[in-house]
Amino acid sequence: MSGQLDGVFAERRARFARQMGANAVAIIASGGEKLRNRDVDYPFRPDSDFFYLCGFPEPDAIAVIITGSSKQKPKFVMFCRPRDPERETWDGRRAGPDGAKTRYGADEAHGIDTLDRHMPDFLSNKRTVYYSWGRDDHFDARLNSWRAAVARKARSGTAAPQEMVAPESILHEMRLFKDAGEVATMRRAAQISAAAHRRAMEACTPGKMEYEIEAELLYEFTRHGSRAPAYGPIVGGGANGCILHYRENDAPLNDGELLLIDAGAELHGYASDITRTFPVNGRFSKEQRTIYDIVLAAQKAAIVAVKPGAHWNAPHDAAVRVLTKGLVDIGLLKGDPAKLIKDETYKKFYMHRTGHWLGMDVHDVGEYKLDGKWRPLKPGMVLTVEPGLYIPAHSKGVAKKWWNIGIRIEDDVLVTRSGRDVLSKDAPKEPDEIEALMRRAA
């Protein structure tokens, strides 16, 4: 999880501290390791807010940012695991407090085991604590005890903080707007994922298992330096393509069916999120192609709707219009498209929304509405555009020829000053291009 310059993190902390205001303390935790099963932990990945501010990759670390009067420079204190030659022989290297100072720019650093000793001092005579209450009962209780310890000193003239504010209110708005370095990382993550989707198309043949295709994706991610997918890959053939969060990935891929793959690499802490759908045997059937063309037209209309000043929901509205009209044209919905949209009848085949913010988290942070209204898109925001249509077997009133067609097409889109930039454009989505690629590979 490295790859950005220390200066980037220092600048972010300074911006965060300015918005915290004077005489405040922010406490941001990296999170700890989680047991998977006896003696085995899940791979550790730091909390995104913590990593955004520090770039520090270890578990059991707490960043404390302290502001004084408006003229004083804010202080960055890191609590982290102390150096320990024996533990490091077993579990790997640690930066330790000295490393936190020299390599990660901390003004002051201590062992994580000294938190109780230091925190009451840091909280003394501060007005506001920025802390994400309710995520960790044990830590909440410790914070309470530190505050109580400060309050007990009231008669000696020491004041305890009076106000608790969620740091997300500042940090998530900062994270919503990606700087040039973040955009470059996200572009690279999307390029790696696009190469993986191409590889999956080339590798796919009837009779293979879904997990064999998953293996191709993971191989391509890893060999380009992505150490984990941004979320569990979805590799769903046929009927499984109609299950939105299908994760088993253990069924055979059958001739004549579609394969829906939703998979994205994480790179240096940033997500990509791409979906492509293609025929297992390399040739779309007539019905598959009909539905595919509707989804692709909807996706293109939604992408064009991404531009500065357009509101958040404009791409969704555009996609729903094209999907609903398409479903009426082929007889899967009957009636006036405007009414079918108003009554949300289209949700029978399109039950999710058209996108979400994308960044360090795949469903990234940031408000979608401001003052109750969809917020306008602005340069630097990144969102997904991912319409789909899903027609499971035995859908009521739907002819059998349409059954088990599940199609989603998903791209990662950066809002630019002049419009948009599709970061994931290297993943083929034109049906003729997909068929040609699969023919060449056969």
Ligand code: GLY
């Ligand atoms: N891969 C999760 C999503 O598309 O939202």
Ligand code: MN
């Ligand atoms: Mn998505």
Ligand code: MN
């Ligand atoms: Mn996705």
